[in-house]
Amino acid sequence: xxxxxxxxxKLILFFSFSSTLIFSAVFFYNYxxxxxxxxxNQEKDARNLALAAVNRTESLLNAVEKIPENLAVFLENAxxxxxxxxxxxxxxxxxxxxxxxxxxxxxxxxxxxxxSFFAPYFFRKNSKIEFTQLKQESYDYLxxxxxxIPKELSTPQWSEPYFDExxxxxxxxxYSVPFFQKKGGKRLVAGIVTADISLEGLQEIVxxxxxxxxxxGFLISKNGTLVTHPSKELIMNATIFGLAEAxxxxxxxxxxxxMIKGESGSVPFRDPIFFKECRxxxxxxxxxxxxxxxxxPLDELMADIERLNRIMIIMAVIGLAVFSVAVVxxxxxxxxxxxxxxxxxxxxxIGNLDMQLPEVKSRDEVGxxxxxxxxxxxxxxxxxxxxxxxxxxxxxxxxxxxxxxxIQMSILPKNFPAFPGHPEFDLYAFMQPAKEVGGDFYDxxxxxxxxxxxIMADVSGKGxxxxxxxxxxxTLIKTTAKAGMTPAEILTRVNNELAEGNEAAxxxxxxxxxxxxxxxxxxxxxxxxNPPLVTTQAGRISxxxxxxxxxxxxxxxxDYQTESLRLDVGDSLFLYTDGVTExxxxxxxxxxxxxxxxxxALLTQKPIQETIGDLMQRIKDFSGEALQSDDITxxxxxxxxxxxxx
Amino acid sequence: xxxxxxxxxxxxxxxxxxxxxAESGRLKKASFIPHWSPxxxxxxxxxxxxxxxxxKYGLDLTIIPGGPNRSPxxxxxxxxxxxxxxxxxxxxxxxxxxxxxxxxxxMMQRSALMLIAKKSSGIKTIQDLEGKKIxxxxxxxxxxxxxxxxxxxxxxxxxxxxxxINLFLRDGVDLASAMWYNEYHTILNSxxxxxxxxxxxxxxxxxxxxxxxxxxxxxxxxxxxxxxxAFAQASLEGWLYAFSxxxxxxxxxxxxxxxxxxxxxxxxxxWMLARMKDLMVEENPKDAFGKLKQDDYDLVARELKAxxxxxxxxxxxSFYKGRSTDVQK
Numbered sequence: 009x010x011x012x013x014x015x016x017x018k019l020i021l022f023f024s025f026s027s028t029l030i031f032s033a034v035f036f037y038n039y040x041x042x043x044x045x046x047x048x049n050q051e052k053d054a055r056n057l058a059l060a061a062v063n064r065t066e067s068l069l070n071a072v073e074k075i076p077e078n079l080a081v082f083l084e085n086a087x088x089x090x091x092x093x094x095x096x097x098x099x100x101x102x103x104x105x106x107x108x109x110x111x112x113x114x115x116x117x118x119x120x121x122x123x124s125f126f127a128p129y130f131f132r133k134n135s136k137i138e139f140t141q142l143k144q145e146s147y148d149y150l151x152x153x154x155x156x157i158p159k160e161l162s163t164p165q166w167s168e169p170y171f172d173e174x175x176x177x178x179x180x181x182x183y184s185v186p187f188f189q190k191k192g193g194k195r196l197v198a199g200i201v202t203a204d205i206s207l208e209g210l211q212e213i214v215x216x217x218x219x220x221x222x223x224x225g226f227l228i229s230k231n232g233t234l235v236t237h238p239s240k241e242l243i244m245n246a247t248i249f250g251l252a253e254a255x256x257x258x259x260x261x262x263x264x265x266x267m268i269k270g271e272s273g274s275v276p277f278r279d280p281i282f283f284k285e286c287r288x289x290x291x292x293x294x295x296x297x298x299x300x301x302x303x304x305p306l307d308e309l310m311a312d313i314e315r316l317n318r319i320m321i322i323m324a325v326i327g328l329a330v331f332s333v334a335v336v337x338x339x340x341x342x343x344x345x346x347x348x349x350x351x352x353x354x355x356x357x358i359g360n361l362d363m364q365l366p367e368v369k370s371r372d373e374v375g376x377x378x379x380x381x382x383x384x385x386x387x388x389x390x391x392x393x394x395x396x397x398x399x400x401x402x403x404x405x406x407x408x409x410x411x412x413x414x415i416q417m418s419i420l421p422k423n424f425p426a427f428p429g430h431p432e433f434d435l436y437a438f439m440q441p442a443k444e445v446g447g448d449f450y451d452x453x454x455x456x457x458x459x460x461x462x463i464m465a466d467v468s469g470k471g472x473x474x475x476x477x478x479x480x481x482x483t484l485i486k487t488t489a490k491a492g493m494t495p496a497e498i499l500t501r502v503n504n505e506l507a508e509g510n511e512a513a514x515x516x517x518x519x520x521x522x523x524x525x526x527x528x529x530x531x532x533x534x535x536x537x538n539p540p541l542v543t544t545q546a547g548r549i550s551x552x553x554x555x556x557x558x559x560x561x562x563x564x565x566x567d568y569q570t571e572s573l574r575l576d577v578g579d580s581l582f583l584y585t586d587g588v589t590e591x592x593x594x595x596x597x598x599x600x601x602x603x604x605x606x607x608x609a610l611l612t613q614k615p616i617q618e619t620i621g622d623l624m625q626r627i628k629d630f631s632g633e634a635l636q637s638d639d640i641t642x643x644x645x646x647x648x649x650x651x652x653x654x
Numbered sequence: 655x656x657x658x659x660x661x662x663x664x665x666x667x668x669x670x671x672x673x674x675x676a677e678s679g680r681l682k683k684a685s686f687i688p689h690w691s692p693x694x695x696x697x698x699x700x701x702x703x704x705x706x707x708x709x710k711y712g713l714d715l716t717i718i719p720g721g722p723n724r725s726p727x728x729x730x731x732x733x734x735x736x737x738x739x740x741x742x743x744x745x746x747x748x749x750x751x752x753x754x755x756x757x758x759x760x761m762m763q764r765s766a767l768m769l770i771a772k773k774s775s776g777i778k779t780i781q782d783l784e785g786k787k788i789x790x791x792x793x794x795x796x797x798x799x800x801x802x803x804x805x806x807x808x809x810x811x812x813x814x815x816x817x818x819i820n821l822f823l824r825d826g827v828d829l830a831s832a833m834w835y836n837e838y839h840t841i842l843n844s845x846x847x848x849x850x851x852x853x854x855x856x857x858x859x860x861x862x863x864x865x866x867x868x869x870x871x872x873x874x875x876x877x878x879x880x881x882x883x884a885f886a887q888a889s890l891e892g893w894l895y896a897f898s899x900x901x902x903x904x905x906x907x908x909x910x911x912x913x914x915x916x917x918x919x920x921x922x923x924x925w926m927l928a929r930m931k932d933l934m935v936e937e938n939p940k941d942a943f944g945k946l947k948q949d950d951y952d953l954v955a956r957e958l959k960a961x962x963x964x965x966x967x968x969x970x971x972s973f974y975k976g977r978s979t980d981v982q983k
Binding site: 248 | 787813814815816818820821823824825826827842843844845847917918919920921922925
């Protein structure tokens with residue numbers, strides 16, 4: 009099917025398909041590669057952003073940690089009065105802007121043996137430092153996380169973020185440092201010094217993280233509680249695990265577990281709030297065990313490359329279109345001349361040699377082919393012209409040959425019965441010339457009133473020379489044969505005449521016989537001719553014995569022998585040329601002497617003219633379609649009896 | 655639990671026709687205080703209120719939000735509330751100490767109190783509790799644990815536990831007290847997986863103290879038995895409605911939480927409501943819904959007496975006035 013399409017279509021399909029393929033491959037690779045690069049760079053950026061935020065947070069937290077730690081050292085090692093402690097404590101809050109409040113909470117009876125609970129608390133309110141005593145009865149500070157956890161663990165602790173109720177009404181976290189007293193050789197927790205910090209500063213650090221359009225950072229506490237997040241309602245109200253449960257997103261839970269374990273990493277992530285595919289980078293805040301995550305939306309990240317892709321695709325489409333047009337154009341310039349050339353050559357092929365071939369200016373293959381076509385047309389024309397001339401010449405020769413043939417045929421006696429005044433014998437001869445002028449001939453004439461000379465001959469070769477040679481031979485024989493000469497004498501003389509100056513080295517086979525009309529006696533000589541057949545009245549048939557005489561015209565001074573035979577009344581002599589025995593059928597079998605003898609035997613009872621006609625028919629039947637290559641010449645001489653003298 | 659069970663229960667509840675004879679025109683004023691701030695633990699009551707079940711039974715009910723500073727015991731004693739929800743053991747203790755409370759309906763059939771350890775602390779069985787630091791709430795929350803320690807002859811170090819489970823999460827204690835419907839889920843949502851925890855349920859150790867139940871003063875029961883029964887009936891219907899209309903009920907609960915300025919976390923409330931259903935609706939016996947089983951009463955009474963929290967065990971019918979065929983009205 010495709011085979012029958014035009015060249016242009018094939019070219020367009022092939023080039024469009026292959027160039028689309030190549031483009032797609034390049035495009036795909038480019039996309040993958042640039043995507044990977046962008047991701048890698050973005051991840052680096054995110055990591056840097058997160059680390060910067062973590063570092064800022066850490067330095068903030070570390071600075072705050074020092075404050076209660078120093079106070080704890082003081083409380084453990086110095087002796088102090090209540091007023092002194094309160095002054096120190098107030099000073100600490102006042103001097104450190106980042107500290108929102110500070111408590112020094114004692115174990116029961118640990119401050120003074122007569123004071124059950126002692127927990128002074130200084131905190132900021134309306135840019136003033138306020139003071140309150142935390143009351144065990146109403147506040148139960150001993151079991152607050154900020155007190156109980158560091159106490160049980162005997163190590164400083166950052167608390168989970170919490171809303172300070174009643175105090176500043178802000179989100180805060182507390183750094184609690186236990187201080188100790190030696191009692192009975194044991195080092196026991198005597199109380200906890202705290203520093204509260206507002207989480208506002210931290211929240212600002214984190215919310216200042218802006219990545220692309222909607223990327224953001226968020227902070228989770230050690231328990232997974234969301235401390236900062238763009239969705240305000242989630243802050244302090246949900247953990248990352250609760251979010252995972254609500255969304256049925258187990259991957260999110262696993263990420264959360266990694267985060268609170270203090271791991272850092274970068275994972276693909278589906279944003280639970282904006283439902284976008286994102287990349288999440290998280291990093292721990294070591295002091296608190298919290299974790300900071302930054303999230304960058306992939307679609308925005310890929311926006312540039314997507315835009316580039318769109319442009320590339322548009323360019324590719326336009327490019328392919330232009331390309332196709334170019335292919336169409338080029339294939340037209342190729343196939344256009346080819347098409348008109350095809351048309352022109354079609355016209356030439358049916359003979360219109362003067363058809364104007366299309367002009368091709370280009371020097372490419374098509375141009376070369378076009379000029380080759382022009383050259384071919386020229387030489388064709390020339391050739392045909394020559395051919396026409398040659399044909400004309402040949403026709404002239406042929407017509408001349410035909411005339412020659414007609415002349416040749418006309419010199420053969422063709423009027424039968426030839427001798428109506430001689431009932432003693434009957435004679436019939438027939439010649440079927442081949443297409444070319446051949447060299448067969450026969451002749452018969454009376455030498456004197458009682459003697460009939462008859463000739464059967466075959467000149468070597470064909471064409472004009474043979475015809476001329478035949479005419480010469482026939483004339484020579486007729487002029488040579490005189491009364492009283494034997495056939496051998498005639499042939500000897502004729503031979504000498506022919507051989508002399510026979511430059512062309514032509515020759516002729518001749519059977520020459522002289523019949524004595526009165527007796528039926530025949531004298532004959534054979535110069536290399538096929539031996540005639542004798543048929544008797546009784547139906548016997550036989551070849552005359554071969555004489556071995558040399559053909560005429562080859563060499564002078566050749567002696568020929570005269571033989572004789574006697575025909576009884578009713579006997580016949582059958583003469584022929586090799587055109588009869590060597591007639592060929594399509595299987596290249598010869599008619600042969602045997603077949604001739606057999607066929608002739610069947611025809612002895614018929615009148616001689618009929619015999620020859622039938623025999624000719626037999627030969628034609630045998631040859632079939634095969635072309636006649638040589639003249640076929642036959643002659644029958646039948647003896648009817650002596651002349652009664654009367 | 656299949657829905658058909660809930661429908662069957664609803665059908666059983668509606669067999670009490672005389673409750674609906676309350677004159678519909680005039681509603682009787684009443685108030686109810688749950689023993690904690692609004693959350694799905696009390697979903698049934700908020701749903702019954704919101705869906706008008708109390709009105710249907712002739713009550714113009716007000717729900718007083720409970721909380722750490724509002725004890726139902728005080729509110730009942732001072733008659734600031736008509737009805738209250740309490741743990742069974744608390745109610746029995748109060749009754750022994752002179753505050754005559756009667757049980758109108760026993761909501762929970764199973765004790766939700768539990769101890770939780772991290773497997774990483776090496777605690778896999780009860781015996782592993784020996785010598786461990788255990789965070790424990792006060793008062794009635796200590797009865798079952800102490801009975802458990804006694805039962806298994808364990809010496810442990812008790813650390814007072816506050817409302818947060820941070821002490822446990824930070825490994826300040828080896829075990830924490832927890833309610834299955836509340837703290838257990840908080841722990842899961844702090845990043846610990848169930849397979850990392852060893853939960854110890856008291857009902858698995860022969861210490862099933864069914865918790866939440868509805869109470870009023872004996873005096874109230876005597877004077878306005880119909881209102882008391884109507885309250886219990888409407889509450890039970892509220893619960894059945896809540897179990898079969900989870901999302902709607904959660905919306906209602908969240909609304910009341912927001913009204914009371916309590917931080918609301920829907921996932922957590924959903925967990926809580928689901929556990930409530932597990933604790934209240936039992937496959938066997940099917941009609942135990944809202945009933946106090948005498949076996950449970952006897953067990954709790956025995957344990958309370960053994961630790962000296964009550965002096966004598968009251969006759970069961972004088973304490974329990976809820977729906978049951980074997981209780982006189």
